[in-house]
Amino acid sequence: MIQNIPVYDICSLSDIRQDDLLVSRFAPYLDSHKKLFFPHKHSFYHLVLFTEGSGSHTIDFESFTVKPGQIYFMIPGQVHSWHFKGFTDGYIINFSEAFIQSFILQPGYLHNFSFFSGSLQDAVIDLPKESFEIVRSILENILIEVVKPAVAGSDMVRLLMLQLFIHINRLNANPDVSIKPTxxxxxxxxxxxxxxxxxxxxxxxxxxxxxxxxxxxxxxxxxxxxxxxxxxxxxxxxxxxxxxxxxxxxxxxxxxxxxxxxxxxxxxxxxxxxxxxxxxxxxxxxxxxxx
Missing domain, CATH: 1.10.10.60 (Homeodomain-like)
Structure with missing residues (x-):
């Protein structure tokens, strides 16, 4: 049993810290961080898309069934643990708010997305097949930008992440509701x-x-x-x-x-x-x- 619940920052999960960002395929990330099966907290924003696997993951004491095509989002401070069955793979992005905010003039921009509100009913999403392919393609392009750095690579990663967020946000958006909140x-x-x-x-x-x-x-x-x-x-x-x-x-x-x-x-x-x-x-x- 762990003696204290760990709080991980991006630096503690990677030998290389680049612009408050960590991007990886999920299987090798999981293999490198066995302790993450125990309850832990993040000091950063976190998302995972599952492409293979089964079992469960728990966010703030609510358990969710792992399934291919599922994406989940977490905000700093939430408690998290995993219990996978067999081989599990996908994509993972850990990032700080500063990584996105440095690119966006609007303060608190991430708070516009319901899946970053801390509400679990909005944070775990089973993607329709067409959206799954779109999101997977975006994540693959992000991974390429990180693995093979090019000119303005960090900005391209930010653009791709914003494309991903906006695409997913539109899935549950009601077209009859004004964009401006009441x-x-x-x-x-x-x-x-x-x-x-x-x-x-x-x-x-x-x-x-x-x-x-x-x-x-x-x-x-x-x-x-x-x-x-x-x-x-x-x-x-x-x-x-x-x-x-x-x-x-x-x-x-x-x-x-x-x-x-x-x-x-x-x-x-x-x-x-x-x-x-x-x-x-x-x-x-x-x-x-x-x-």
Missing amino acids: YNQTLLKNYQNLIEQHYADIKLPKDYAELLYITPNHLNAVCKDLVGLSAGELIRNRTLLEAKRMLVNPGLSISEIALKLNFSDNSYFTKFFKKAEGINPEEFRKQALKH
Whole structure:
């Protein structure tokens, strides 16, 4: 059993660090990084297209079946592990936000893509056959640019990656919906961004509503209308996710986790966790670290 959950950066996964980017066929990458079968975090963005293989992979404690034609995306901080059966291959790209941002003037450009939102229902995609061939061709061209560097090679890689992102983003886009988000959609996104920044120290929807210059009732109505959850549930769900991420680190005690998440005491944290998960934090930890 691992003693501390590792957090990998691109440099730690490659002998050569080029512009905050790592591109590889998946089989040799997997063969070189056996420890990635255990739960771990990334400090970078990460995508994999499977072309062969079976088994499962887990992102933030939700398990997905591996299948050829599946692509998944991850953002920094998510907890991940693999459990493959037999030979598995495909393509992998690890990259920093700076790698793309240096090419795009629009701040936070990656956040425009739903598969980089952290929502798992958008992050794991089974590609239709035609799209699979398109995406595979793009990834093959990216690999060629990395293996055989040419003039402006990094910029060509960026262009190809943007082509891939835009193609996949269009798969689920509703042509009847305006490209420009509505006021309520923007409001929800701003609320989610605030939760991401403050879930540990701001616990009440009314305090977020004040930051957004709206009433708590308005905030709650927007959340229920767009995602089917109350404003309070979104805060609790994010707190619960971070608790799970911390619990797979055996180096942190339950009391330390409760303190980091600003619970008044250990028993209150345990009660919160058990109400949401049906088991206490220690039981969750044992299950998550069992291999």
